[in-house]
Amino acid sequence: MKSRIVVGAHYGLRDWLAQRVTACVMALFTVIFVVKLLMLPEYTHEAWRAMFAGGFMRFITFLFWLSLFFHAWVGIRDIFMDYIKPVGIRLALHCVVLLLLIGYAGWAAQILWRL
């Protein structure tokens, strides 16, 4: 077995695939979002709010944000693996980014379910 480094990627298809699947989810959401936006009767706060208030839109918007955070995790980790060589700094940065993204996921849920 090849030696594995503690701050490396998961070895195998999983993250590579997750990055692509989340990309497709976000692309699909983007199309739905743009169509819904173009169908808005008027560009006001009420209309914008009503657009996200429906159960389906709230659900897929949350899925979009979750996909984005997972996608960002894989991408940012790839950047760190390319440019940040010292293991300690890289591990610290990985932790910061992971915790930030988990926090953002809570933030996104709060935004959508306080509507």
Added chain:
Amino acid sequence: MSETAIKKPRPKHLDLIAIRLPLPGIVSILHRVSGAGLFLMLPVLLWLFGSSLASPESAAAAAACIANPFVKLVLFGLLWAYLHHFCAGIRFLFLDIHKGLDLPTARATSWAVLGVSLTLTVLIGAKLFLGGVI
């Protein structure tokens, strides 16, 4: 590869100024740069998204923030980043399934990514700006 081939000194162009990236390379590095920029601006985007939805007062506060020309410029930059990442990402998905790998096609789709994302940025940016949204 033979020993002599490995020991032969090779030209290295790690000087970023001296490296001239081919067109698909430019699309690739812009994909990375746009992704990193979007990640760094996530708190701002989440704040704007949340404020725009929470209440008329918070939406007005977000609108007041966006009224600043510098903020507008940053948002147009992020709009481009999103659109470039979107278009280049679709191109990479096709490359993943071995479509468009030959050089002429790869160059043509690179131009298409740059052109389409810039055009969409101008069109959507103008619509948002003229519509008073941004």
